[in-house]
Amino acid sequence: MYYIGFDIGSSSIKVALVEIATGKSIGVVQEPETEMSMLAIKNGWAEQKPEDWWKHSCNAIAKLKKNYGIASEQIKGIGISYQMHGLVLVDKNGQSLRPSIIWCDSRAVAIGQQAFETLGEEKCNEHLLNSPSNFTASKLKWVKENEPEIYSQVHKFMLPGDYLAFRFSNTINTTISGLSEGIFWDFKKDDIADILLTHYGIDFNLIPDIVPTFGLQSQVDAKGAQESGLAEGTPIFYRAGDQPNNALSLNVFNPGEVAATGGTSGVVYAVTDSLSVKESARVNNFAHVNYTKGADPRIGKLLCINGAGIQYRWLLNNLAVSSYDEMNTLAEGVEVGSDGVAIIPFGNGAERMLNNQDLGTRLVNVNLNNHTKAHLCRAALEGIAFSFIYGMEIMKADGIEIKVMRAGNDNLFRSPIFANTIAIVMNCEIQIYNTTGAIGAARAAGLHEGDFEKFGKNITENDYVMSYKPLPNQKSYQEAYQNWKKELELILNRD
Structure with a gap:
């Protein structure tokens, strides 16, 4: 059946x-x-x-x-x-x-x-x-x-x-x-x-x-x-x-659990039990699927990042490379922080989390004698990851606690550089699952019986792929993020 x-x-x-x-x-x-x-x-x-x-x-x-x-x-x-x-x-x-x-x-x-x-x-x-x-x-x-x-x-x-x-x-x-x-x-x-x-x-x-x-x-x-x-x-x-x-498909129902997607644009969806709103101009708030009238609230805070995978795809189309796999291999040959090269990846229209500013993509600190396309590949993956982190800092200021992040096994989260950067800087585990929204919707039909434990077990047993966990060498990642954030804030303050 x-x-x-x-x-x-x-x-x-x-x-x-x-x-x-x-x-x-x-x-x-x-x-x-x-x-x-x-x-x-x-x-x-x-x-x-x-x-x-x-x-x-x-x-x-x-x-x-x-x-x-x-x-x-x-x-x-x-x-x-x-x-x-x-x-x-x-x-x-x-x-x-x-x-x-x-x-x-x-x-x-x-x-x-x-x-x-x-x-x-x-x-x-x-x-x-x-x-x-x-x-x-x-x-x-x-x-x-x-x-x-x-x-x-x-x-x-x-x-x-x-x-x-x-x-x-x-x-x-x-x-x-x-x-x-x-x-x-x-x-x-x-x-x-x-x-x-x-x-x-x-x-x-x-x-x-x-x-x-x-x-x-x-x-x-x-x-x-x-x-x-x-x-x-x-x-x-x-x-x-x-x-x-999508959050349901990844077994995200409770405060501290976060769902993420990293396609052309990026989405971070975090569950909270608080009705407090500080960032309504930059973060949307909706009743989550398990919101029940008269009970403790379950609110889904939604942050959208327009400039995500589209940045990496642009590089694929404009660098002398043949595939994302080649780009990822090139990026792995560069140290954390891309030797100072930074890409601000907001080139897909106005960004709500930046108060609807349209910054475009910015490439900074390139040395024409030393830096190569490998540095650009690493800087792009790090820059997109840093944009997720910047958004999650906004959400944390709005009361969100991030204990675990769950994401589908597609697009950006298939890159260890991208996923590890977020896991290390945010100090949270990222769990990867091989599922889709249609599969989640089909499984959710069974929740009319109220068995959320069985639902979660089905996801773990059928879809779990791997986890990225915070590593001990966090300093270089934190420094790289702070350098990127400084470049972003220089642009924001100037513009």
Whole structure:
């Protein structure tokens, strides 16, 4: 018997099967095999048709069943992960009224900033734990202001994962974690954020019913079964945004546990039980998947670093090297600190953790007689690692304790230089796991039974790869970080 997990990204839909008894991943497929299309009618806009998510999900189900010889009746539960902060609007018949305004669309920035200034930083921090910023509530306000004929037809708004669940079940609902990512949740009142909805003039009736993150949320109906190929009555047991789900996939639930990703951009997601907010302008705060109303809070603090793996990829494309493996080998031949060469890797747009400054990439202290491409490779890996450390220092100032960091076995964390640098400077263990968001979502379908110990055991037994632990020779790493930080702060103070 199996659980099936969906991960709705902006480039593709990934779907995974896991065996219920062992938690073992049976297979993962991606649809489409090439990248999904994205509409960009104006600069800064980004939209996708929610119907495409459904079409590709159905195609992926068919592929999984065929590839692994699985019958619909063998799939006993559904888990869903999805791209955060998207907005889907449907009418009374469940038809989408416009393309989804997805996470990377920036049209509502000014609306969120105006709300932040009007409501005040103190009230936003106390109640919302965030600035309204460019999140889902602000996007809904944009539709109200700019597309009133569409807004007048809205029956419910949904997040992308809510929409997929709706297409399976013809039932519209959402979760507290989902509402919090859209800035629809008031953490002080532990209820719907009426201060923001009233400010925006948004009808409270547009909010879907709230269901637990883990539990019976809905079931596949006859139409959903016919279109998807899953059996009628198959329960939907779990739903969460991609970053909380990534943390779940790495068994990150408790204060002191941190999840990280090191792809084109970097993410650090730390769990805390504190509602205190000091860095809401630079760090986002959401209800984690195990947040429960009326209980001790579980908050996920999210730090995003735009300039991460894209820096290393740029070097790959512009140095006389053939692969990342070659670059890593070159870097290993250079001592810690890259002989003074430093790369400030912020070349992928404005950095929220730097108060939205766009510094670009900076290469400093290069001696044309002594330094080679090997120094650049090492300096890039160290510079990206140092940017993670700089961000984690911000999070620690905001009350985060870092006992252990867990990351997927991909991209930057496959580099010992990168991972060891963070482990040593931050004095924390980094555990590497070979898992994905779709696998995590499938496993999470089993958490409706409440057995978190079994869930964690499945991750350890099936996915654990290795650990990086703090080494005794920390001084050279600490000195290298302080030198890099000094260069960064010179730029920040000058600019």
